[in-house]
Amino acid sequence: MIEGSDVLGIVLAGGEGKRLMPLTADRAKPAVPFGGVHRLIDFVLSNLVHGGVRRICVLTQYKSHSLDRHISTTWRLSALTGEYVTPVPAQQRLGPRWYQGSADAIHQSLNLVHDEQPAYIAVFGADNIYRMDPRQMIDAHIEAGAGVTVAGIRVRREEASSFGVIQTADGSAIDAFLEKPADPPGLPDSPGESYVSMGNYVFTTQVMLDALEADARNPSSHHDMGRDIIPALVESGKAHVYDFTGNEVPGETERDHGYWRDVGTIDSYYDAHTDLISTYPIFNLYNRRWPILAHPAQRAAAKFVEGGTANQSIVSNGCIISGAQVVDSVLSPDVIVENGAVVQGSVLLDGARVGKGAVVRRAILDKNVVVPPGAHIGVDLARDREHYHVSEGGIVVLGKGARAI
Ligand code: ADQ
Structure with missing residues (x-):
């Protein structure tokens, strides 16, 4: 060899x-x-x-x-x-x-x-x-x-x-x-x-x-x-x-x-994320014999409060899920999802913030995106197309630092 x-x-x-x-x-x-x-x-x-x-x-x-x-x-x-x-x-x-x-x-x-x-x-x-x-x-x-x-x-x-x-x-x-x-x-x-x-x-x-x-x-x-x-x-x-x-x-x-x-x-970026999150994923990020190396931000571990849950999801350190539901999603460090919000089938990058009662579906939120309380993303695609980038496959993308309306 x-x-x-x-x-x-x-x-x-x-x-x-x-x-x-x-x-x-x-x-x-x-x-x-x-x-x-x-x-x-x-x-x-x-x-x-x-x-x-x-x-x-x-x-x-x-x-x-x-x-x-x-x-x-x-x-x-x-x-x-x-x-x-x-x-x-x-x-x-x-x-x-x-x-x-x-x-x-x-x-x-x-x-x-x-x-x-x-x-x-x-x-x-x-x-x-x-x-x-x-x-x-x-x-x-x-x-x-x-x-x-x-x-x-x-x-x-x-x-x-x-x-x-x-x-x-x-x-x-x-x-x-x-x-x-x-x-x-x-x-x-x-x-x-x-x-x-x-x-x-x-x-x-x-x-x-x-x-x-x-x-x-x-x-x-x-x-x-x-x-x-x-x-x-x-x-x-x-x-x-x-x-x-x-x-x-x-x-x-x-x-x-x-x-x-x-x-x-x-x-394809979105689909590759969905490959990660099932119980027996088709790409296993948890292989400890050939780890994908990273140097995540030094943050406290993820926290779930007020009945907040995440299922079929990856939740990174620094995240806080407060009385909200996160399903089929991947969250980078420092994401905050507030009471009553729903995040479903989405990829949220570092520091994204989803306010109270907001809904985020089939979306990618780039770094530091803010979804204000009560806002809806991925619920009405015709409306989303007027304000955001929507992919051929219907994935709504908000660019770095954007504030949803
Ligand atoms: P593409 O990915 O479309 O196809 P390209 O855009 O050249 O080809 O990207 C290949 C790699 O080179 C990427 O990692 C990209 O970041 C990098 N790259 C592109 N332009 C560069 C530049 N000017 N300087 C430095 N890096 C540059 C290629 C092959 C296909 C193959 C697919 C597989 O050409 O034959 O099937 O990759 O994904």
Whole structure:
């Protein structure tokens, strides 16, 4: 097995996350809170760190302040052993321009690779909810003698046009790669499913350097991993796929084995929360052998008073549920729900406040949102559409600091 120290982790965290608006109005997508006490980026970083990849550069760009702060305050590995997670903001090293695409982000940051001289580089996306042991993928990469290995998963064919679609005859070498095709091909053994890229790649270092060099010289390239780099390596016969189904993580349950969610849209972000809260959830946040690491605010434990209840819900520290009912919901720290209020099927981020007698249904309330006493959210969608953002799936979203009317 390869030593984790031969691998440099690069996490792509510069995406704008337009489809997650308004949650990304003020923060980078990987910094969006998730599951009570986490942020999206905690999932990939936990996987890499538990899997022994402990030199990690996080490439940031768009509205990265809260992301940078989160990484530097939470993700402090041991300086003694040379382990680190470091945010790398766009620095305009190759001229006065920001990153043009994800491949350009790496190309502009190659000094990191030259400094570390790793044998392999794990380039992972920052926006997915899953558990994965990256060591097993790195071992498969070495065994196959691949130049790049792409992690692959089956999804329903109708969802596949948001992803890179992989075609392979022997289950290892990639024969074709189509980035976000309008009409994704189904699998020969299962026409209703497509095999897609999870946006996680393991490269042999020199292969990545050569591919980025060639891409930088190509004036018609978008300088994007999925659109340019992977198709070029498929063309030259150097790309293999790693089947995520075979990845095993300590402590996982039969139910959550193979769980992976892209939370690119408000509806998928909302749905991924509902995956957390049942008695036997399809994604188990309580796996103590492969915990998703976080550094929640130092607060008193959650408090329930005056007959306040929460059921099928995650309630973080600092919350107070006073004579109110919370059902099928996920509450981040410091949320207060006052007497007679009902919160149902909702995601409430840090410091949101629901006043007396208010009703909040199928909604996402961003940080510090105030719902005044008696207000109704998610009860009359036609009315909500006039005042708030309502997703295709009918989820009402109030942006950071908003006051409901
Ligand atoms: P997308 O997620 O649509 O598809 P992209 O928007 O490039 O691709 O995001 C991939 C990762 O790169 C994200 O973590 C994002 O934050 C980051 N990123 C994007 N632009 C960046 C930039 N300029 N600088 C730094 N980081 C940047 C990708 C693949 C598909 C695959 C899906 C799986 O292209 O083939 O199926 O991921 O989710």
